Amino acid sequence: MTLQTNRPPLTIRLCGPRGFCAGVDRAIQIVVLALKRYGAPVYVRHEIVHNRYVVEGLEAKGAIFVEELNEIPAEHRQQPVVFSAHGVPKSVPEDAASRNLFYLDATCPLVSKVHKQAMRHQRLGRHVILIGHAGHPEVIGTMGQLPEGTVSLVETVEDAEAYQPVDPDNLGFVTQTTLSVDDTAGVIAKLNERFPNLTAPSADSICYATTNRQEAVKAAAPGCDLFIVVGAPNSSNSKRLVEVALRAGATRSLLVQRAAEIDWAEIGEIGTLGISAGASAPEVIVDEIIEAFRERFDAKVELAITAEENEHFLVNRELRDVELTREDMAWVNG
Known part of the structure; x- marks a missing residue:
């Protein structure tokens, strides 16, 4: 022009x-490294991250994106399948194992931390309140770590006002990692107002x-x-x-x-x-x-x-000895 x-x-x-962020960078690297180690195709369940440019760039390298594991053809079941950075319910790796699929989990470590916090609440007898957006892959993955009926989703202050737990004195909460800090503070404040014994996670869930x-x-x-x-x-x-x-x-x-x-x-x-x-x-x-x-x-x-970031998350053990060159990532780093 x-x-x-x-x-x-x-x-x-x-x-x-x-x-x-470090979690997204790690997830993309996992797909690129898997392609280098195992060759194409590498299957990815759901978008590895929510960005079409990234998804299309990985497709050009030989990644195939599927929504469910049953879309992977039988002749390719020896090829790896990568789980997205958003995390998956426990049922997904169980399904992969039942199909004899080799999988690499690219769940962001900070999302995995939320999973562990939610499971700790439940293990200690607390009903888990998950603050997040219905239908988001991360929310589906976090709720899928817990037995049915042990977790309730709260999205807004109005939801927090209307929520009626079975046992108001045995509640713990976690949050989706990508929420508005200010909006979430309002929801937590309302829950604390209504349920004084509400237990917070051991560390802030918003990443x-x-x-x-x-x-x-x-x-x-x-x-x-x-x-x-x-x-x-x-x-x-x-x-x-x-x-x-x-x-x-x-x-x-x-x-x-x-x-x-x-x-x-x-x-x-x-x-x-x-x-x-x-x-x-x-x-x-x-x-x-x-x-x-x-x-x-x-x-x-x-x-x-306003801040400097230097966080770095290691990739899966199976991929740590594969060399990642500047050229491998040039398409996404510019």
Whole structure:
């Protein structure tokens, strides 16, 4: 596209941290490493992370995504199947074992920690309250760690107000890792008000990456004419960032998967733009969107950094001796 000669000025506030968290990075690496070790195809149950760019990039390398294990043809059952970063119910690895499938679990370690906290509550005789969004893969996976009837889902303050447990004095709660920190605090406050003996998890369930990205958006959003969050419509943490930006003072906030989705007539005249990215959005798309604005505006980028992240999660033991090169990940890192 030809640069306009009289482009209007634009300040871009680029949030940090943004984009990939350690759990997402680990999950993608597991699929890439499995392809290198075992060859194509490698099957993946559900989207490995909620991002079409990532999914399509892995498909191009030889990954095949399925919703259920019965979709894997008999002739490929010797090939590995990877479970997504969101976690799966206990029934899924049991099903894999019954089919003699070799599986690699890419569940984020922080999601696994929530599973363990929920199981500890239940083991100690508490009914488990899971604060989260119905139908989200992580919620399905967490509820699937516990026997039927031992966990109740609460989504909102109104749900917390209406909830009627069998034994109000024996309750413990955990949360989905990708929730709005502020919204969740309200739900927990209501539950504590109604059930004073409610037991919290041993550590905060909302993960560091979710909290860090929300704090960066809160810092950058005030005064923004528009705030763009790079992420997928089925990404919980990305949708929460859109909400956080509006609450923090952005005039408008949009969720965008790629630059091609942007309706430039709708963007109109803006002077300050905020940009962040959900935990499953690669940096290459952030760069693509910044470049699209630079083609239309005389843009300068200001960094809005509120934390530094250096977390790293090890991949599965079976893959630790496989060398991962820069070229292996260049498609996703830009």
